[in-house]
Amino acid sequence: MDFAKLKAPTLKELFVREIEAMILSGKLKIGDKLPPERILAEKMQVSRAVVNGGIAELSRKGFLRVKPRSGVYVIDYRRHGTVESLLSIMNYNGGHLRRDEIRSILEIKMIVDKLAVELSVDRHSDEDIISLESSLDEIKSQDDSIEKAADAAFSFYHELAMTSQNTLLPLIYRSFRVPVTHLWARFIQKYGNDVVYNNAREIFMALKNHDKAKALASVEKAISASISGSKEIYEA
Amino acid sequence: MDFAKLKAPTLKELFVREIEAMILSGKLKIGDKLPPERILAEKMQVSRAVVNGGIAELSRKGFLRVKPRSGVYVIDYRRHGTVESLLSIMNYNGGHLRRDEIRSILEIKMIVDKLAVELSVDRHSDEDIISLESSLDEIKSQDDSIEKAADAAFSFYHELAMTSQNTLLPLIYRSFRVPVTHLWARFIQKYGNDVVYNNAREIFMALKNHDKAKALASVEKAISASISGSKEIYEA
DNA sequence: TTTTAAAATCTGGTCATACCAGTAGTGCAA
DNA sequence: TTGCACTACTGGTATGACCAGATTTTAAAA
Numbered sequence: 334m335d336f337a338k339l340k341a342p343t344l345k346e347l348f349v350r351e352i353e354a355m356i357l358s359g360k361l362k363i364g365d366k367l368p369p370e371r372i373l374a375e376k377m378q379v380s381r382a383v384v385n386g387g388i389a390e391l392s393r394k395g396f397l398r399v400k401p402r403s404g405v406y407v408i409d410y411r412r413h414g415t416v417e418s419l420l421s422i423m424n425y426n427g428g429h430l431r432r433d434e435i436r437s438i439l440e441i442k443m444i445v446d447k448l449a450v451e452l453s454v455d456r457h458s459d460e461d462i463i464s465l466e467s468s469l470d471e472i473k474s475q476d477d478s479i480e481k482a483a484d485a486a487f488s489f490y491h492e493l494a495m496t497s498q499n500t501l502l503p504l505i506y507r508s509f510r511v512p513v514t515h516l517w518a519r520f521i522q523k524y525g526n527d528v529v530y531n532n533a534r535e536i537f538m539a540l541k542n543h544d545k546a547k548a549l550a551s552v553e554k555a556i557s558a559s560i561s562g563s564k565e566i567y568e569a
Numbered sequence: 570m571d572f573a574k575l576k577a578p579t580l581k582e583l584f585v586r587e588i589e590a591m592i593l594s595g596k597l598k599i600g601d602k603l604p605p606e607r608i609l610a611e612k613m614q615v616s617r618a619v620v621n622g623g624i625a626e627l628s629r630k631g632f633l634r635v636k637p638r639s640g641v642y643v644i645d646y647r648r649h650g651t652v653e654s655l656l657s658i659m660n661y662n663g664g665h666l667r668r669d670e671i672r673s674i675l676e677i678k679m680i681v682d683k684l685a686v687e688l689s690v691d692r693h694s695d696e697d698i699i700s701l702e703s704s705l706d707e708i709k710s711q712d713d714s715i716e717k718a719a720d721a722a723f724s725f726y727h728e729l730a731m732t733s734q735n736t737l738l739p740l741i742y743r744s745f746r747v748p749v750t751h752l753w754a755r756f757i758q759k760y761g762n763d764v765v766y767n768n769a770r771e772i773f774m775a776l777k778n779h780d781k782a783k784a785l786a787s788v789e790k791a792i793s794a795s796i797s798g799s800k801e802i803y804e805a
Numbered sequence: 806t807t808t809t810a811a812a813a814t815c816t817g818g819t820c821a822t823a824c825c826a827g828t829a830g831t832g833c834a835a
Numbered sequence: 836t837t838g839c840a841c842t843a844c845t846g847g848t849a850t851g852a853c854c855a856g857a858t859t860t861t862a863a864a865a
Contacts, residue, residue: 340829344639345813367846385846386622396648401579401846402827416652416740437736440688444680501675504652505741536732575829579847605816616849621817637817638856 344379350424351377356396356407357425366398367405379509394418394443416508423512430512434567435563438512439556445506446490446552450536452497461496462541468492472530482526489533495538520562532558551565580615584623586660587613591644592632602643603633616732617687630654643645646740652744659748661682666748671799674748679792681742682726686784689776698777705773710765718762719753725769729776751788756798 342350350394355361367373371386388405391397395414400404410418423430430438443500453461468489487510494502521529532555539548578586591597594693603609610617624641627633631650634642648655650742666674689697691717704725711718723746730738757765768791 345818374820378817382618382819382821384622385618386625386818388846389622389626390629390679393626399846400828402844404830404845411739413707413743414740415744416737418740419737419861431733434736437738438734440684441737441741444684448676448680453859498669499676500670501652501655501677502673504650504654505677505744507649508651508744510739562587581847607816610849616847617817618848618850622847624817635817638815639858640816735844 344383344429345390346376347388348379348383349390352387352391353394353396353421354425357422358498361405363409367407369404378485380431382492396421396422401512404450416505419509420511423515428515430515435516436560438509438516439560439563441509441530442559443552443556445494445502446536446556447549448499449490449494449502450540450548452499452502455491456498457496457540461492462567465489465492465496469530469533472526472533474531476526479518479521479526482521482529483514486517486526486529486533487514489537493536500551502532510512516559516563518519519566523566526561531561535561540545574790577617578621579621580619581626584613584619585626588623588627589630589632589657590607590648593658593727597643599643599645601643603643605640611720623749628675630657632657648776654743656747659751664751666751670748672796674745674752676793677745678749678795679778679788680737681730682792684735684789685726685730685733685738685742686772686776686788687781688735689729690779690784691799692734692787693732693776697728700775701725701728701732701773705766705769706763706767708769715754715757715762718765719750722753722765723750724763729772752799754797755802756795758800758803766805 352361352367360369367388368376368386368567374384376382388397390398392399392405395410396408396418398408400406410421419434422434445503451484457465462550468485471485472489474480475485491503491506517529532551535551536548536555539545539551588597597603603624604612604621608618610620613620624633624635628635628641629652631646632644632654634644634649636642639665646657655670704721708725709722711721727739727742728743728744751774753765768787772791774785775781775787
């Protein structure tokens with residue numbers, strides 16, 4: 334048996350979640366001014382340090398705007414947020430994504446993987462092939478734990494992005510780690526990790542043989558499988 | 570005359586920059602353990618609140634890993650960083666990007682814009698066209714300030730991403746705001762904002778006419794212009 | 806000597822209080 | 836109406852302290 338790792342949330346994390354929930358639920362509206370840190374700390378029964386730190390984090394996430402010596406204001410996260418905001422939204426919905434968010438993720442994954450493959454076919458080195466293959470094997474060997482298999486699948490595609498020699502591709506890909514891994518876990522749970530492994534293997538082989546057309550086709554095939562798979566899973 | 574907005578950096582910001590520079594320059598290596606917050610605060614002559622807050626931020630940026638009650642460790646930002654790390658790297662280099670980073674950005678922009686156009690052609694509403702057109706006009710009217718023109722160009726493409734109905738596209742696009750705007754400022758400085766405006770206009774018209782092929786071609790054309798433009802600028 | 810357990814130490818998370826320096830609103834004077 | 840002094844407010848920062856888990860050291864047990 335593999336037990337879940339427990340981790341006690343810190344007060345700052347709790348504070349962040351609380352405010353996030355208030356914003357996402359609409360209790361706090363765009364333009365609203367938050368109470369002063371002192372008052373907030375008093376009402377929520379925490380120290381100002383927690384409030385100050387939490388506000389700083391929410392500011393970096395694109396939910397709040399801090400105007401020193403004036404106040405803290407709620408801003409439009411759909412306009413100022415970064416990819417991380419998605420995680421907050423996901424967590425707010427109890428770890429689940431909406432249909433249109435899944436579609437959005439897969440649309441992005443399609444072009445990201447395609448670009449990765451397209452660039453990698455010409456640029457990858459022998460070492461890249463080796464590390465890719467070991468990532469690939471990792472997917473197959475994780476047939477006991479769904480979570481680990483999903484992580485392994487993510488690692489493979491991440492490694493793929495690394496071999497593209499595009500500095501940003503891995504960074505973007507990593508931004509989606511949580512939701513993508515989450516999707517895959519569902520997928521593997523229903524269909525087993527064989528499907529994921531075979532898709533990855535097909536891409537890998539084409540890449541190794543410098544067959545760009547085949548590699549791109551394989552990516553399309555893999556994502557298409559994810560799309561139809563996600564439909565079945567989430568429409569059930 | 571337009572004067573620059575002055576903004577005094579906070580101690581936390583200075584601290585973050587300092588540590589970032591040490592990591593990016595290699596003074597702090599991956600796996601290194603930072604001195605305890607207390608010592609760090611003492612040595613750098615700031616309060617522990619500054620150090621604690623700064624470390625929290627660097628942790629979110631993917632530079633550091635905080636293990637409570639153990640210590641703070643330097644981790645591989647190329648492996649754990651998000652898109653924001655790019656900004657840090659850029660700022661570290663005095664606001665300039667390396668050749669391969671520019672190439673990377675443009676490669677990404679190409680697929681992002683293409684996807685935006687591809688999705689938008691079928692999905693955009695009448696309101697979308699109106700707001701896109703006003704963004705477009707904004708580019709043309711900003712012919713006095715380079716910065717504002719670059720911002721306007723960014724807004725246009727951002728608006729374009731919004732009309733795609735893909736939730737994530739604007740978020741990704743926004744992640745690249747600083748570097749992309751920076752690139753454009755250079756570009757406009759050399760060639761004027763007419764080129765940027767005309768490229769955007771071409772995309773807009775094709776989109777309005779639901780001409781997907783033309784729209785995609787226009788995107789390719791615009792990016793190609795950026796690529797050759799960036800070569801001239803940065804090889805000078 | 807090796808292993809184990811208890812104690813001391815270290816460390817980030819948090820708290821409480823206080824001061825600083827801009828912000829923003831008020832009212833008076835020019 | 837304009838300009839300025841006054842003042843309450845607010846986030847940024849400084850200090851100093853305590854908590855609880857992680858780590859290391861020390862001492863006891865085998």
